[in-house]
Amino acid sequence: MRVGLIGRTHWLRDAGVIARQRGHDLVFLVTAPSANASQAGSQDLEVFAHEHGIPFHNTLRISELDLDADICISVNWTTVLRTPLLTRFPYGVLNAHAGDLPRYRGNATLNWAILNGETEACLTVHRMVEELDAGPIALQRRRPIGPDDDMTVLSRWLDEVLPTALVDAVDGIADGTLVFREQDPSIRPLRAYPRKPEDSRIDWRSPAEAIVRLVRASAPPFGGAITTGEDGREHRILRARVHRPDHDYLAVPGQVCFAIDGHPVIAAGEGMVEILECDAPDSKRVILSSLRNRLV
Incomplete structure (x- = not known):
C-alpha cells in the first residue's frame, strides 16, 4: 500500500521502517516541531525521509498540503485533524493511542493510568475521526502493570509494540483480514488532560x-x-x-x-x-x- 506518515517521535519513524520492510511504499512524511520527550525530533525525521527518498514537510498547515496516499498512519500530531483531511485517503488515517479505548481518551494516558492505580496498560490502533480518540478500533495490545512498573518500563514496552501494531493494522487492511469495531457507547469515556x-x-x-x-x-x-x-x-x-x-x-x-x-x-x-x-x-x-x- 501507499502509506503516508503524519506526526512526530521515534515511534513514527520506526513504523515507517517496518512498513518499508513489509513492502509498503512511503509516499510522504509530515511532521511538526519536536515533542520534548521524543527520541527522534523533526531533524531526525527529515534525515530519515531524505535517506529513503520520501517527500518531507515540516509544517502545522497540513490541510494546505497536496497529499496523496492509500492510507496514513499518525503518531503524536499536535492538533486535531479535521474531517476533510481524514477522508482524503481511501483507507483513512490510523492513530496509535496509548490508552484503553473507549475508556482512556486524551493525553498522558499511561501516566494517568499509573496514577489511577490501573493494573493493565493498553495500546489502541484506531481509525481517526474528528472527535478525539473516538474512531473505530483496529486492534489493541495489552500488558499488565505490575506494582513496581513505572513509565520507564511502559515506555520501553511502547517502543516494542507501537510501531509494529500500526503496521500490523495496515497489513490487515491490505489483505482484507482486519475488521474494525465501533467503540462501545455504553462505556463512559475518561478524558485524560495534559500533565506538566x-x-x-x-x-x-x-x-x-x-x-x-x-x-x-x-x-x-x-x-x-x-x-x-x-x-x-x-x-x-x-x-x-x-x-x-x-x-x-x-x-x-x-x-x-x-x-x-x-x-x-x-x-x-x-x-x-x-x-x-x-x-x-x-x-x-x-x-x-x-x-x-x-x-x-
Missing part, C-alpha cells in the same frame, strides 16, 4: 501509596517526582517504594525518619516512603544529613 512537569511535585501529606504511584508515573523518560529540602534544593526522585515499619511512630509528613541501606525513609500523610533513586548522585546524602530535615 510541576504536576509531579510530591505532596507529602498524601498517602504513601499515592506518592509512590506519582514517582512511578514521573519516571524517565519524564523528569522524576519533585521534592524540595529545607535548604531550598530541589530533588528529583526516580524510584521509590512504600516502607512498612515494624513500629508505630509520630512524625510530620515530609519528615526524614531514618535510612535503610542509605535510602532515606520519609513520613507521608499515611505510611512511609523509601527513596531508592534520585537524579543527582548526592541527593540521598543531602536528604539524610539530619533527621531534623523536612521535605516539602
Whole structure:
C-alpha cells in the first residue's frame, strides 16, 4: 500500500521502517516541531525521509498540503485533524493511542493510568475521526502493570509494540483480514488532560501509596517526582517504594525518619516512603544529613 506518515517521535519513524520492510511504499512524511520527550525530533525525521527518498514537510498547515496516499498512519500530531483531511485517503488515517479505548481518551494516558492505580496498560490502533480518540478500533495490545512498573518500563514496552501494531493494522487492511469495531457507547469515556512537569511535585501529606504511584508515573523518560529540602534544593526522585515499619511512630509528613541501606525513609500523610533513586548522585546524602530535615 501507499502509506503516508503524519506526526512526530521515534515511534513514527520506526513504523515507517517496518512498513518499508513489509513492502509498503512511503509516499510522504509530515511532521511538526519536536515533542520534548521524543527520541527522534523533526531533524531526525527529515534525515530519515531524505535517506529513503520520501517527500518531507515540516509544517502545522497540513490541510494546505497536496497529499496523496492509500492510507496514513499518525503518531503524536499536535492538533486535531479535521474531517476533510481524514477522508482524503481511501483507507483513512490510523492513530496509535496509548490508552484503553473507549475508556482512556486524551493525553498522558499511561501516566494517568499509573496514577489511577490501573493494573493493565493498553495500546489502541484506531481509525481517526474528528472527535478525539473516538474512531473505530483496529486492534489493541495489552500488558499488565505490575506494582513496581513505572513509565520507564511502559515506555520501553511502547517502543516494542507501537510501531509494529500500526503496521500490523495496515497489513490487515491490505489483505482484507482486519475488521474494525465501533467503540462501545455504553462505556463512559475518561478524558485524560495534559500533565506538566510541576504536576509531579510530591505532596507529602498524601498517602504513601499515592506518592509512590506519582514517582512511578514521573519516571524517565519524564523528569522524576519533585521534592524540595529545607535548604531550598530541589530533588528529583526516580524510584521509590512504600516502607512498612515494624513500629508505630509520630512524625510530620515530609519528615526524614531514618535510612535503610542509605535510602532515606520519609513520613507521608499515611505510611512511609523509601527513596531508592534520585537524579543527582548526592541527593540521598543531602536528604539524610539530619533527621531534623523536612521535605516539602
